[in-house]
Amino acid sequence: MNETQPNxxxxxxxxxxxxxxxxxxxxxxxxxxxxLKVETAYKEVKTDPDxxxxxxxxxxxYIGRPSPLYFAERLTEYYGGAKLxxxxxxxxxxxxxxxxxxxxxxxxxxxxxxxxxxxxxxAGQHGVATATACALFNLECEVFMGAEDVKRQKPxxxxxxxxxxxxxxxTSGTSTLKDxxxxxxxxxxxxxDTHFYIIGTVAGPHPYPEMVRDFQSVIGKEAKxxxxxxxxxxxxxxxACIGGGSNALGLFHPFLDDADVTIYGVEAAGLGxxxxxxxxxxxxxxxxxxxxxxxxxxxxxxxxxxxxxxxxAGLDYPGIGPEHSWLHDIGRVNYVSATDEEALVQFQLCxxxxxxxxxxxPSHALAYAAKQLPLMDKEQVVILNMCGRGxxxxxxxxxxxxxRGLL
Amino acid sequence: MSKxxxxxxxxxxxxxxxxxxxxxSAGDPDTNTSTKILDSLVAAGADMIELGMPFSDPMADGxxxxxxxxxxxKSGMTLKGSLEIASKFREKHTNIPLVLMGYFNPxxxxxxxxxxxxxxxxxxxxxxxxxxxxxxxxxxxxxxxxSELDFxxxxxxxxxxxxxxxxxxxxxxxxxYVSIAGITGTKSAQLESxxxxxxxxxxxxxxxxxxxxxxxxxxxxxxxxxxxxxxIVGSAIVEIIAECDAQNLSAENTAxxxxxxxxxxxxxxxxxxxx
Numbered sequence: 001m002n003e004t005q006p007n008x009x010x011x012x013x014x015x016x017x018x019x020x021x022x023x024x025x026x027x028x029x030x031x032x033x034x035x036l037k038v039e040t041a042y043k044e045v046k047t048d049p050d051x052x053x054x055x056x057x058x059x060x061x062y063i064g065r066p067s068p069l070y071f072a073e074r075l076t077e078y079y080g081g082a083k084l085x086x087x088x089x090x091x092x093x094x095x096x097x098x099x100x101x102x103x104x105x106x107x108x109x110x111x112x113x114x115x116x117x118x119x120x121x122x123a124g125q126h127g128v129a130t131a132t133a134c135a136l137f138n139l140e141c142e143v144f145m146g147a148e149d150v151k152r153q154k155p156x157x158x159x160x161x162x163x164x165x166x167x168x169x170x171t172s173g174t175s176t177l178k179d180x181x182x183x184x185x186x187x188x189x190x191x192x193d194t195h196f197y198i199i200g201t202v203a204g205p206h207p208y209p210e211m212v213r214d215f216q217s218v219i220g221k222e223a224k225x226x227x228x229x230x231x232x233x234x235x236x237x238x239x240a241c242i243g244g245g246s247n248a249l250g251l252f253h254p255f256l257d258d259a260d261v262t263i264y265g266v267e268a269a270g271l272g273x274x275x276x277x278x279x280x281x282x283x284x285x286x287x288x289x290x291x292x293x294x295x296x297x298x299x300x301x302x303x304x305x306x307x308x309x310x311x312x313a314g315l316d317y318p319g320i321g322p323e324h325s326w327l328h329d330i331g332r333v334n335y336v337s338a339t340d341e342e343a344l345v346q347f348q349l350c351x352x353x354x355x356x357x358x359x360x361x362p363s364h365a366l367a368y369a370a371k372q373l374p375l376m377d378k379e380q381v382v383i384l385n386m387c388g389r390g391x392x393x394x395x396x397x398x399x400x401x402x403x404r405g406l407l
Numbered sequence: 408m409s410k411x412x413x414x415x416x417x418x419x420x421x422x423x424x425x426x427x428x429x430x431x432s433a434g435d436p437d438t439n440t441s442t443k444i445l446d447s448l449v450a451a452g453a454d455m456i457e458l459g460m461p462f463s464d465p466m467a468d469g470x471x472x473x474x475x476x477x478x479x480x481k482s483g484m485t486l487k488g489s490l491e492i493a494s495k496f497r498e499k500h501t502n503i504p505l506v507l508m509g510y511f512n513p514x515x516x517x518x519x520x521x522x523x524x525x526x527x528x529x530x531x532x533x534x535x536x537x538x539x540x541x542x543x544x545x546x547x548x549x550x551x552x553x554s555e556l557d558f559x560x561x562x563x564x565x566x567x568x569x570x571x572x573x574x575x576x577x578x579x580x581x582x583x584y585v586s587i588a589g590i591t592g593t594k595s596a597q598l599e600s601x602x603x604x605x606x607x608x609x610x611x612x613x614x615x616x617x618x619x620x621x622x623x624x625x626x627x628x629x630x631x632x633x634x635x636x637x638x639i640v641g642s643a644i645v646e647i648i649a650e651c652d653a654q655n656l657s658a659e660n661t662a663x664x665x666x667x668x669x670x671x672x673x674x675x676x677x678x679x680x681x682x
Binding site for chain 2: 025028032034178186190289297299
């Protein structure tokens with residue numbers, strides 16, 4: 001593959017962790033030495049065949065990779081256009097793509113001699129994946145979760161506790177994912193020698209955006225091979241939802257240099273972009289600095305961070321990974337959005353037509369597919385990342401479907 | 408070094424003591440009270456003001472200063488408002504150095520060039536920007552050094568090894584020694600560890616070393632200040648403001664309470680002579 005061609009979109013970040021103007025290492029001095037150590041350690045394992053052999057082992061035998069690439073015939077027929085393939089990462093152990101990254105980082109933490117792990121979580125999927133890896137590798141696990149999310153996502157809190165993690169409800173700020181990340185960083189500052197911080201998305205200080213992307217890129221690599229096998233060609237388009245953006249970048253990255261593949265990242269439009277109640281950092285935000293990186297943020301004129309809103313707790317974040325911000329600036333990826341309402345409709349539709357209950361997050365991706373696929377030819381092919389399953393969302397979604405007569 | 412900072416350190420040195428730096432958040436709990444508090448700090452004997460520019464997500468701060476930031480934002484405080492408070496302070500108090508502390512995002516949003524120009528026009532003396540480590544600080548440091556604003560670098564317990572010369576190389580004004588690995592207002596460091604850190608820093612840099620984080624009592628302030636060139640007290644002051652705000656005390660009474668505590672700190676530092 002042309003990994004290093006001069007016009008490649010795959011050479012980022014630079015040595016300072018920059019993707020164009022985005023990325024970087026905007027952290028307190030206390031954390032700088034730690035982040036530099038993570039960077040050095042990651043550089044070492046990147047070229048270490050033993051590390052990759054171990055990662056591959058757990059991907060295959062523990063996560064259940066490769067995940068299938070499934071031709072969704074009934075949805076294709078319903079949308080009435082291009083052929084829709086679903087990359088079934090909701091079939092992974094723990095029910096989402098998050099575990100791909102967590103296993104990689106947990107192996108790195110072990111290699112660095114760390115015995116204690118910190119993680120932030122919003123919907124709880126990254127928290128559950130981290131608690132799972134910590135049980136597997138015998139590591140202590142401290143999860144930080146906004147107090148509001150602890151209430152909204154009780155089943156995941158219960159799972160984490162059963163797996164042996166300590167769940168710390170965060171009441172600072174607005175008690176949601178951004179505050180959980182603040183608190184995880186504060187905890188790390190206070191425990192620099194013993195702890196490793198497993199960030200769950202392609203954001204945070206360098207090298208996290210790069211490292212998480214690399215661990216998630218298994219999604220796109222597999223999908224590319226699988227589609228060649230099924231159709232003998234590249235897809236015409238890719239669609240994935242974006243909160244911080246790890247499942248999307250995992251699917252997109254291996255295709256970035258395939259110029260004929262059109263790529264759509266779907267942000268959460270909440271109650272609508274114009275309502276101000278959304279989580280669409282690229283569509284409705286401006287560049288700024290938060291959680292260790294420069295990237296597009298939801299903020300006011302004074303540079304104060306504004307709360308995100310989305311029905312999906314996993315997309316409810318006022319920032320986005322810096323590589324997405326760069327891909328947006330240079331126009332390689334098209335960033336679009338879908339509302340709460342549109343996601344709800346697809347949540348039900350996909351359950352009824354495919355027997356797959358999607359998480360609310362990929363329901364946003366389906367909502368865009370519902371608009372885009374009918375505009376395409378029947379010979380064209382689209383891959384959508386089914387990055388998580390919807391069991392966790394039933395409590396929130398069922399009353400809403402009932403209200404709308406969709407049950 | 409800024410003239411006011413230099414004069415302040417010189418005066419303290421002549422009196423054989425360290426300086427007392429006091430942190431408050433601009434606009435906490437409101438502009439009027441905040442202005443009165445600043446006046447009272449000077450009257451009570453503070454040698455340097457560290458004025459916090461509120462940010463919604465203060466990653467390096469503990470609960471007390473987080474709450475101060477949010478109170479200020481809630482009362483309508485902005486970066487522009489913080490600079491106005493600084494400017495009014497400077498009209499009344501021509502000699503006391505005032506250093507701005509904050510996070511990069513509000514500055515970036517305001518415009519880095521515009522910020523440096525306005526901060527200088529407001530008569531401030533230095534900048535402490537917590538989330539701009541040496542690897543990232545050039546975009547603000549270069550501009551501020553070209554004006555008369557000292558870009559103050561932080562040294563932490565995790566910096567004291569190989570990294571120390573690198574961080575100290577382009578430091579200006581004074582060195583802020585963060586005495587604990589942690590956030591503001593939580594644990595306190597052992598005096599021996601502060602002493603050893605200050606000595607390590609002084610072997611590499613000629614700049615004054617001022618210690619902060621976890622200094623809560625007059626006695627601690629006096630000891631810590633004597634180990635280097637000064638001590639900064641933040642959370643303990645801000646907690647008094649929080650208490651007064653919770654009790655709905657008037658601006659005057661709030662300022663008086665803050666002043667009483669600050670005077671205890673200043674007196675203890677003056678009375679404590681290096682062993």
